Amino acid sequence: MSNNTTNGDVKKTQRIAVISGKGGTGKSLVTASIGFVLAHCGYKVLLVDMDLFTGGLTFFLSGLSEKPDRISRGLLDVFADKYEDKNKDNQNNCKIDKIKISHQFVDGNLFLLPSLSSRRRNVSELTISKDVSTLPQIMNILFRDVIGMEESFDYIIFDTRGGSDITSVGSALTCDKLVVVTEADKVSWDTGRILLDAIEDAWNAYCYDDPFPGVGFILNKNVLPPEGVETYLKKIWSAKHITTIPLDRDAIAYFQEDKMPIVEDISCEFSEAIVTGIGDFFDVMVGNSKISERYINLRIKAREKK
Template sequence: MGTSIAITSGKGGVGKSTVCISLGMVLARAGYRVCLIDVDLGLKNLDVMMGLENRVFYDLYDAMNGKCSLNKAILRDKREENLYLLPACKSINVKDFNGNDLKLVVEELKRSFDYVLLDSPAGIESGFMHSLHCADRVILVTTLDITAIQDADRIIGLLMKENIETIQVIMNRVNPRFIEKGISVRMEDALSWLSVELLGIVYEDENIARGNNRGNPHVLDEKSLTSECFENIRARLFGENVALPKYREKNILRKLFN
């Protein structure tokens, strides 16, 4: 039986979908069968970011309501043979989206895949709780901006009220220069505020956005710092005791945490 992981955020724009795709790709690269589910209702980001939008015929809602089988709705990635996508609903009234049906889909996928990653709506959006209640664990994506940290803290409070306690955080778009200059919150201050386990960090890189826009995720470049960051996250997800990846400038990581 596989593991389901909901990847969510307190607000949009922090790179949640990028994290979902990138983590899925490094897990698939390591030999695990992975299925991504786009639960961001009506937005349909993952298929575009993965360059699969022209192959979408059926979607998550079609599979949930029995219009098609799961196998017909799932798309295989063009580059990582172990990576699959169940696309988001093209258009749906949120009231028609049944959390129990989603849970049935997730449980069925867990029988065929090692990991099922749910790209959950942000905490202010519809369907947020549906996806989290389908997950064995939750990864919260945030940045070191003060508003993002505040929103992440609020989401952690909501999760605790729902008795969801297996929560880890990924700090995305970390810019060491901004931390040095006092533009971003310091890492240690953010972690003290949130009081949850740090799963990993991803450094800011303009190539990430460029890759997303081209349907060619930057994590595919195995020599990139982005790929190193997500390989590090994969190792830490498995419980390996590995140090955080270093920014490729002298003394930056030391300044990041002090």
């Protein structure tokens, strides 16, 4: 299933940035989980690891790749080469390896653009200034080398670096929807607000002709009564609540073992919250219905075959 089909489910490629005000909130596992759910339902999904300094999503998913060592060029290489290029007018296309994630439940529908290549080049080679004037250059690279692939996919999902990093802001400026992954602490809330303000300021400067992306949030690893936190975040972020994921030690253990919780245990708290929330998110914010029901039915059938 691709966005070129006429089934009516997806009318155009949806671009989504998964962001957070600080690191460690669980963005990479959430991003991978969203990708697995959509791919398992038959949609073509491209995950883009824009955490150029850590590459958590790349490392996590590389264990599921048919050829994890074949990454010869990642996004870090593209950005570093671009910024080191003395010829600012050089518009040569920078090829990035697109890895098919080989897994029985995604059936060739899930792909990854890795942040890091097998070269493991030193991050210091990436000389990106925090000056906002470099945002157009970042956006240009993303639109040319990443968004240019969108005709082949139903969804392009960016996993970004925590904080108000210029690459995170640049990724958000290319997307239709923003998903903030947060924890129930004041640092997450305040830094999340700072990041959203930075994105809005940059949007007004560079994307003023387009409507600002819809914003939703996922409250992750929660141990507090969720209602008050959800209401507070809706107010201070002007965002929709997607789902609240309780602190799930089983899910953490699966992640540490390089396994997908939503594949290993559909009934664990993490899986239930993700699958139900994804269904609500795509119904309300993207216009794609019944994702959660379809995924759950497919997983039930898969278990019955075992």
